[in-house]
Amino acid sequence: MPAHLRAAVFVAALCFPRAGSAAEPAPAPRPARDPADAIAALIDAQLAKDWEARGIVPADRADDGEFVRRVYLDLIGRAPKAAEAREFLDSPAPDKRARLVEHLLTAPGHANHFAAVTRAQWLPQAATNFQLAQFGNQFEVWLRDRYRENTPADETVRRLLTVGIAVNNQNPRFRFVQPVSGNAEAAMIVGFYSANEGKPEALGAAVSRLFLGMKLECAQCHDHPFAPYTRDQFWQFAAFFGELNPLGGPRPGFVGPLPPQGDRNTIGVMGTERTVTAAFVDGSAPEWSADKTPRQELADWLATAKNPYFAKNMANRMWAHFFGIGLTDPVDEPGENNPPSHPELLKELGRAFAGCGFDTRVLIRGLVRSKAYQLTSKMSHPGQADPRRFARMNMKGLSPAQLFDTLVAATGFREPAFMRAQQNNGFVQPNNPRSEFLAQFASSERATETNTTILQSLMLMNGKFIGDQTDLAKSELLAAIADRPGWSTEQRVSNLFLTAFSRPPTPAELERFTSYVERGGAKNDKQQALADVFWVLLNSPEFLFNH
Incomplete structure (x- = not known):
């Protein structure tokens, strides 16, 4: 047989099974x-x-009741409704915790919650500055889209740093930042720059703190007393935003001569006659290109x-x-x-x-x-x-939004459609239950050190919202539990616990609260006693904390 035919037969023997034999299955790729x-x-x-x-x-x-409440609060910003908690608790699936997490990550509430949390960190000024409130709402809508699309964190920050904007310096009391060329994304991001008034030093301080974890602003006027940050490092970092200054570089307080108008990466050190060139906090500097703005150069190093x-x-x-x-x-x-x-x-x-x-x-x-x-x-x-x-697990006080949304989930309160639409568009109408809670429970404390004030306690104990939701004549959910035919008092109490805590009562709790309802409570009225139980649960530390 010719050599080339022998080679062909050899290849065929390797690639094709012999007649009447079973082919060896290809090994499955290891995941x-x-x-x-x-x-x-x-x-x-x-x-x-x-x-x-x-x-x-x-x-x-943690048992399933503790876990389901925790993960709902952390991922979508509210505790589960009774039906959601019951479905999870009753599921026999061994991987139900992982499945629940996947479900919550793609739920609309996840993007809404994380956008609100991120906006509060990145744009805290919007919560206290009326002029910035609408900017903050637009910025939150932009963040919501990023979480909904699962935009990688580096891309989100890069888009924030490189957005096309300009600063209107006509108003000496407030520097307005505006998008370039009517860019829709820039219109939503512009709040971040407006909150910092387009000032290089304010933007440098915010960006270094939020995205590098460094409070460089402590070195704005002098070298940092406790950290290895120098005054020059602060101003070198601020210089990346110097292009936003219509004057060409130096800030008010700079006493030296102006640098060349086209020198976009140079800034004057306030209170001195010195200028510095933009540099990263690790001491390195970009390879400057005419095709990139200083902010683009910063993004190429920072968000990577x-x-x-x-x-x-x-x-x-x-x-x-x-x-x-x-x-x-x-x-x-x-x-x-x-x-x-x-x-x-x-x-x-x-x-x-x-x-x-x-x-x-x-x-x-x-x-x-x-x-x-x-x-x-x-x-x-x-x-x-x-x-x-x-x-x-550390116990964490509920944020104002978490508290209100958990109350909504527990009580069945129906927010009017126009209020829900406004919230989805990043706007909260004043003088409604949600805005009142957000205002009353606002706190700058860390989650693990949350304290309830007297006014907050009074709002929970005697406020109109809680009063209505624990009133048999006004609360549909409470009335449905109280009037459910065929249910025993134990079943009614158990459902209130599931509604408030995402868990059934312990035997001791069940006996104590059932006995109270059976006795008719303080007014010798079983239904009112059931309402009293619900009021107690909603005002308990277990309800007010993520644990």
Whole structure:
């Protein structure tokens, strides 16, 4: 047989099965490891090592009732409704926790909640400045779209930093920032720049704090007394936003000669005759190009995996959201006087976040799948007392929006359609139950240190909203539970517990509250006594905290 035919037969024998024989199945490709599982594993490994070294025994795993309420509050900003809690508690599926997380990540409430949380961090001025309120609402709508589309965190920040805007400096009392060429996205982002009045020093301070985790503004007038930030570093970073200054560079207070009008990357140091050129906080500088603005040069360095500050800071902020306190806390004051509680974990968490393409949902899945997130908040060992060891879940006070939305979920209150539409468009009408709660319960305290004021307590105990929702004549939900035919008093009480706490009552609770209702309470009226029970549950610490 010719050599070329022998070769053809050999190849055919390799590629095709012999007649009458079964082909060997091709080996199935091994699925790549879920990056969220890898994040959960590194969290658990690092914390377990820390607990062992310190002789800490971690808390028990949270039961399903504790978990379902926690994850609803953290992911969509409200506790589950009774039907949602019951469906989860009754499910026999072994992976029901992971399934619930997937469901919530794609629910509209997730984008709404995280947009509101992010807007409060990135644009806090909008909550107290009437002129900025509408800017803040538009900015929140833009953020909502980013979370709904699962835009990677680096792309979101890049779009924020490079948006086409201009500053109108005609009004000496307020510098108006406006979008260039009628860009719709810029119109929604413009609030971030308006809140900082388009000032390079204000924008540099905000961007370094939010996206690098550094309070560079403490070095605005002098070198930082506790951190290794110099005055020049602050102004070099602010210089990236110097192009927004219509005067060409220096700010009011600069006493030296003006730099050339076209020198977009130079700024004057306030109170001196010196000018500095834009530079990154690590001391390096861009390779300047005429095709890029200074803000684009900044974005090319800041919102990338090669910048370790960005990834660690964003991961740390997400950790603080779910655990109540950051690995570095406060989250924007790293330094020798504020080292991270778990430096290796923070470094690896930032590396993992960058490695998954800054996919926020992957990071969230990893955090909530960890054993640490699924620990109970009930203390069972003295070593669990330190909240920065994460040996049990930290209790977090509900934010004003979480509290109101949880009350809505628990009571069945129906917000008028026009109010819901306004909220979805980023606008909250004053003088309605929602706006009253947001105003009364506003707080600047960290979640793990929330305290209830006297006025807040009075609003919950005696306010019209709670009064109406615990009134049999006005509350549809309460009336439905009280009038449900065939239900025993125990069933009615149990449903109130499921409605308020996402769990059934303990035997002791069931006996105590059932006995109270059966006796008719203070007015010898069983239905009114049932309303009293609901009022007590809604005013309890268990209802007011995420635990």
